[in-house]
Amino acid sequence: MMNGSARWAASHLRFAVASLALLAVAGAAHAGDGAQFDTLCDRTYVNKKVGDNEQWAITWEIYGNATGNVFKLDGSPPSFIECVYIIEAATTETVFDCYGAGACSGAPCRSSEWSLIGSGIRIPTSFFLPPGVDVLEAFDACEVED
Secondary structure (H helix, E strand, O other): OOOHHHHHHHHHHHHHHHHHHHHHHHOOOOOOOEEEEOOOOOEEEEEEEEOOOEEEEEEEEOOOOEEEEEEEOOOOOOEEEEEEEEEEEOOOEEEEEEEEEEOOOOOOOOHHHOEEEEEEEEEEHHHHOOOOOOOOOHHHHOOOOO
16 A cells, blocks of 8 residues: 555656656757766766656666656655666667655655556657667767776
């Protein structure tokens, strides 16, 4: 059974994930949006406005899991997401099972605070990459320097 915080987070995150998928398909970009490879070139950091009221800060293990924060632009508390990689579909989409939670109000924080947002959520792989990166050659778009 979900507590009030988990229900709130789940309902808001379901909407946010749907918004993310629609925004990514549309390819819309906002000022301040961006993505960057980490220093080892095995993950990306993504910061993008989704919809009218959310800013997403996500870390994506390339062709793997994604985790991050959803910040509400109206100042309400942030939400947290964890998406488990399922498969790459049609080479241009990444499929996840995603979970969400509100902030932990104090120790001990429990796994029961997380709830399933959705299964089989398809997100265009390009959402997680800097502009111009070929989704089939993501690793080739980053160089580790000595």
